[in-house]
Amino acid sequence: MNPFVYQSLPTRVVFGWGKLATLADEIDRLGAKRALILTTPEQQELGEEVARLLGKRSAGVYPYAVMHVPLEVAQAARVEAARLGADCCVAVGGGSTIGLGKAIAMDSGLPIVAVPTTYAGSEMTPIYGLTENRLKKTGRDINVLPKTVIYDAQLTLSLPAQISACSGMNAMAHAVEALYAQDANPIIGFMAEESIRALAQSLPLIVNDPEHPQARSQAQYGAWLAGICLGSVGMALHHKLCHTLGGTFNLPHAQAHAIVLPHAAHYNREAAAGPLQRAARALGGSEASEVGALLYALNERLGIPLSLAELGMPEGGPAEAAQIACASPYYNPRPFEQGPIEDLLTRAWKGLAPA
Numbered sequence: 001m002n003p004f005v006y007q008s009l010p011t012r013v014v015f016g017w018g019k020l021a022t023l024a025d026e027i028d029r030l031g032a033k034r035a036l037i038l039t040t041p042e043q044q045e046l047g048e049e050v051a052r053l054l055g056k057r058s059a060g061v062y063p064y065a066v067m068h069v070p071l072e073v074a075q076a077a078r079v080e081a082a083r084l085g086a087d088c089c090v091a092v093g094g095g096s097t098i099g100l101g102k103a104i105a106m107d108s109g110l111p112i113v114a115v116p117t118t119y120a121g122s123e124m125t126p127i128y129g130l131t132e133n134r135l136k137k138t139g140r141d142i143n144v145l146p147k148t149v150i151y152d153a154q155l156t157l158s159l160p161a162q163i164s165a166c167s168g169m170n171a172m173a174h175a176v177e178a179l180y181a182q183d184a185n186p187i188i189g190f191m192a193e194e195s196i197r198a199l200a201q202s203l204p205l206i207v208n209d210p211e212h213p214q215a216r217s218q219a220q221y222g223a224w225l226a227g228i229c230l231g232s233v234g235m236a237l238h239h240k241l242c243h244t245l246g247g248t249f250n251l252p253h254a255q256a257h258a259i260v261l262p263h264a265a266h267y268n269r270e271a272a273a274g275p276l277q278r279a280a281r282a283l284g285g286s287e288a289s290e291v292g293a294l295l296y297a298l299n300e301r302l303g304i305p306l307s308l309a310e311l312g313m314p315e316g317g318p319a320e321a322a323q324i325a326c327a328s329p330y331y332n333p334r335p336f337e338q339g340p341i342e343d344l345l346t347r348a349w350k351g352l353a354p355a
């Protein structure tokens with residue numbers, strides 16, 4: 001057996017339909033008394049509902065979270081948290097809202113209770129991101145890891161089918177890359193495989209019926225496991241490419257992940273044949289060489305836009321992105337090769353299947 005290091009992260013997870021109702025108890029458990037509730041402007045109403053649920057434990061609703069945590073947004077939120085005398089943050093929403101909670105925690109040490117409503121997985125990671133002058137910096141700090149996460153799939157019913165599909169494939173990308181991570185280990189491997197299976201089964205059901213309760217629960221279960229994968233081991237080519245596409249071309253996060261994943265997995269099919277065979281099995285196939293095609297077919301079945309061009313990437317984008325990615329590569333089972341990476345991005349740009 002290969003040597004490995006495994007360290008679990010100390011987040012308390014409360015999972016179940018309707019479990020938002022336990023939020024006040026969870027805040028009491030942390031010894032906190034005044035929770036600042038964070039949301040995006042789009043989810044302000046949900047934030048107000050949470051404030052009513054918390055009654056005197058609510059310090060107020062701060063509905064200004066936006067994608068990629070601009071530094072000025074983080075600073076304004078930190079000032080507001082201090083002004084209101086908040087002693088914890090409740091982040092209700094997707095990765096953008098949880099990211100704002102992390103920015104406050106970095107500065108003040110306030111504990112976070114995360115109530116995720118997408119499948120992005122930020123709630124299970126000690127990874128933060130801050131954007132200054134259009135440049136996003138990310139890092140790891142155990143102090144930003146949420147203390148408690150409440151997974152209530154009822155809150156995901158309102159996530160539109162298309163966004164659910166892309167967000168679910170974003171989660172799947174964490175699990176696929178965890179299988180061939182440089183610091184992969186057996187526990188994370190089990191979680192990754194189970195996550196891929198749960199997402200592959202549930203996402204088509206959600207696209208068919210966004211209010212399917214069992215499918216919503218199963219997808220959230222898969223997203224939880226994928227979030228643990230992302231928080232525990234290093235990511236590779238796929239995540240490097242998606243960070244480049246988001247940072248340089250401002251492409252939407254979850255959609256870009258969904259489109260690139262089949263191509264990145266296909267690129268690694270020989271160098272990571274063993275791990276990707278596990279992914280293939282979880283997707284209903286049998287060989288690592290099939291993974292790219294299986295993921296591409298799943299995207300098609302989910303009605304996800306298949307091309308980076310549709311997301312607004314310019315024609316010269318694949319060459320530029322390949323060059324940027326290769327200038328500061330991550331670990332990857334197959335070394336970064338600029339020509340083949342440009343080819344894979346060109347196919348992704350055109351919406352073609354991996355080849």
Ligand SMILES: NC(=O)c1ccc[n+]([C@@H]2O[C@H](COP(=O)([O-])OP(=O)(O)OC[C@H]3O[C@@H](n4cnc5c(N)ncnc54)[C@H](O)[C@@H]3O)[C@@H](O)[C@H]2O)c1
Pocket residue numbers: 040041042043066067068069093094095096097099117118119120121122123125126127128129155156157158159160167230253254
């Ligand atoms: N630090 C990490 O570990 C980590 C992990 C994953 C993603 N991220 C970051 O998170 C961001 C993306 O997060 P995201 O994909 O979850 O999107 P998001 O948080 O930006 O949400 C997208 C939109 O959907 C809305 N929304 C969310 N849940 C909803 C629901 N249930 N019903 C209706 N609308 C809903 C939001 O209010 C927002 O308007 C990126 O900045 C990414 O870099 C960070």
